[in-house]
Amino acid sequence: MLDPKLLRSELNTIAQSLKVKGFELNCDEFLSLEAQRKELQLEAEAIQQERNAYAKSMGKLIGQAKANGEDIEPLKARGEALKKDSADADAALALVQGQLDALLQGIPNIPDSSVPEGQDEEDNIEVRRWGTPKSFDFEVKDHVDLGANLGGLDFDTAAKITGSRFAKMSGSIARLHRALTQFMLNIHIEEHGYEEVYVPYIVNADSLFGTGQLPKFEEDLFKLDDERNYYLIPTAEVPVTNIHRNDIVDSLPIKYVSHTPCFRSEAGSSGRDTRGMIRQHQFEKVEMVQFVHPSESTQAHEDLTAQAESLLQKLNLPYRTVVLCGGDLGFSAAKTFDIEVWLPSQDTYREISSCSNFTDFQARRMKARFRNAEGKTEFLHTLNGSGLAVGRTLIAVLENYQQADGSIAIPEVLQPLMGGLTQIS
RNA sequence: GGUGGGAUGGCAGAGCGGUUGAAUGCACCAGUCUUGAAAACUGGCAUAGGUUAAUAGCCUAUCUAGGGUUCGAAUCCCUAUCCCACCGCCA
Numbered sequence: 187m188l189d190p191k192l193l194r195s196e197l198n199t200i201a202q203s204l205k206v207k208g209f210e211l212n213c214d215e216f217l218s219l220e221a222q223r224k225e226l227q228l229e230a231e232a233i234q235q236e237r238n239a240y241a242k243s244m245g246k247l248i249g250q251a252k253a254n255g256e257d258i259e260p261l262k263a264r265g266e267a268l269k270k271d272s273a274d275a276d277a278a279l280a281l282v283q284g285q286l287d288a289l290l291q292g293i294p295n296i297p298d299s300s301v302p303e304g305q306d307e308e309d310n311i312e313v314r315r316w317g318t319p320k321s322f323d324f325e326v327k328d329h330v331d332l333g334a335n336l337g338g339l340d341f342d343t344a345a346k347i348t349g350s351r352f353a354k355m356s357g358s359i360a361r362l363h364r365a366l367t368q369f370m371l372n373i374h375i376e377e378h379g380y381e382e383v384y385v386p387y388i389v390n391a392d393s394l395f396g397t398g399q400l401p402k403f404e405e406d407l408f409k410l411d412d413e414r415n416y417y418l419i420p421t422a423e424v425p426v427t428n429i430h431r432n433d434i435v436d437s438l439p440i441k442y443v444s445h446t447p448c449f450r451s452e453a454g455s456s457g458r459d460t461r462g463m464i465r466q467h468q469f470e471k472v473e474m475v476q477f478v479h480p481s482e483s484t485q486a487h488e489d490l491t492a493q494a495e496s497l498l499q500k501l502n503l504p505y506r507t508v509v510l511c512g513g514d515l516g517f518s519a520a521k522t523f524d525i526e527v528w529l530p531s532q533d534t535y536r537e538i539s540s541c542s543n544f545t546d547f548q549a550r551r552m553k554a555r556f557r558n559a560e561g562k563t564e565f566l567h568t569l570n571g572s573g574l575a576v577g578r579t580l581i582a583v584l585e586n587y588q589q590a591d592g593s594i595a596i597p598e599v600l601q602p603l604m605g606g607l608t609q610i611s
Numbered sequence: 612g613g614u615g616g617g618a619u620g621g622c623a624g625a626g627c628g629g630u631u632g633a634a635u636g637c638a639c640c641a642g643u644c645u646u647g648a649a650a651a652c653u654g655g656c657a658u659a660g661g662u663u664a665a666u667a668g669c670c671u672a673u674c675u676a677g678g679g680u681u682c683g684a685a686u687c688c689c690u691a692u693c694c695c696a697c698c699g700c701c702a
Contacts, residue, residue, distance in 0.1 A: 265682025
């Protein structure tokens with residue numbers, strides 16, 4: 187959520203910035219609602235003040251009336267009238283405030299000034315490239331064929347158990363998948379200074395509001411069918427960032443890493459990436475989440491992205507990093523770097539990590555604060571990034587490390603986690 | 612699943628219908644004293660919203676959350692959530 191005060195004072199500047207994101211802010215509606223709010227709030231508070239003062243004086247008034255043998259009903263009648271006026275004023279205010287809140291909650295975060303203009307992913311700008319795609323002297327297979335030949339990757343059985351967009355892994359491929367998870371967690375804990383956290387995979391609506399998935403993007407989520415309004419997490423970002431909802435934290439930065447499954451309905455992407463495990467309803471991710479001082483978030487964003495990249499370097503997987511253009515930027519993000527890994531079968535780079543700076547947008551929704559140098563509470567900045575998406579990393583390893591005979595060489599850094607195994611055949 | 616008991620400021624802990632945003636203690640900050648420290652003493656010390664040039668005043672809200680009763684609710688009633696204890700069941 188944006189700062190309402192900032193919106194009042196710099197409406198036009200903000201509206202201009204939001205255009206980079208392809209969002210048209212209805213300034214007239216905002217100004218009109220804001221004017222109504224101001225008037226109604228002043229009125230409601232004035233009536234409340236009068237009502238409080240009267241109620242406070244009643245103790246004495248009743249005492250006097252009784253001493254004089256007077257009827258106290260007229261005294262009560264005035265109180266009742268004030269109560270009704272107050273309720274009416276509150277209702278009028280609540281109506282306008284509700285509309286204003288809805289408007290406010292639907293406004294995306296302001297893009298950082300360094301975000302390039304553009305409509306969609308075609309306009310994202312490459313900022314760096316690492317490694318050289320390997321040239322194969324044989325016809326490369328994709329991960330689906332490789333996995334089927336090795337007998338460790340099976341989509342038909344998963345479809346029988348559940349339906350489309352699920353995978354069943356077995357044997358060494360299942361183990362490789364687990365080894366990747368361990369590898370990523372270990373590096374972040376040992377080399378990047380993150381604390382590992384284990385969190386619920388089911389969250390309430392407040393948490394989803396805090397990180398920005400609700401109310402606008404409910405269709406992307408799996409919702410549990412009971413009265414509690416619980417949802418399966420679409421990313422660890424939701425439970426991990428919400429660790430500090432309603433908190434005033436003691437010190438910054440705070441860096442958490444968590445391994446969780448992620449569940450996405452993929453409602454808006456039917457027909458896209460239907461083959462293989464690129465786009466699944468259930469996948470695993472190691473996620474980095476940081477809470478930082480506002481002055482540190484730009485640097486933290488660079489660091490976090492570099493930390494995700496370092497995993498691909500250790501795995502010796504070629505990748506490139508792009509900065510998302512305004513039109514491709516998510517609702518809550520001020521700036522996002524996507525890391526794209528090379529997939530030989532597709533002869534292109536595909537997203538394997540998304541690293542975002544949310545500035546104070548999520549923190550304001552969550553009321554996550556710290557005490558600044560003056561001892562005043564201030565909203566902190568939140569960031570997160572995949573480090574990495576495990577399923578897609580598995581795909582990249584299978585495809586980039588495939589041999590002419592269909593076997594898979596195991597990257598050196600993973601061999602200790604695979605019991606010394608050097609290849610899967 | 613059942614039966615009880617809880618939830619009050621950073622923490623502990625009073626209050627149980629009328630100057631209570633909330634006693635008291637601890638912690639914390641400033642000052643006095645001291646060579647310095649401790650002790651003692653004095654003062655300060657919540658969050659959010661509004662108004663405003665103002666982080667000055669003033670107003671409003673907040674005693675887990677949401678409803679209700681009342682002229683008036685931290686205090687009474689209802690619901691939810693969480694915690695604790697015991698019983699039952701169970702991985």
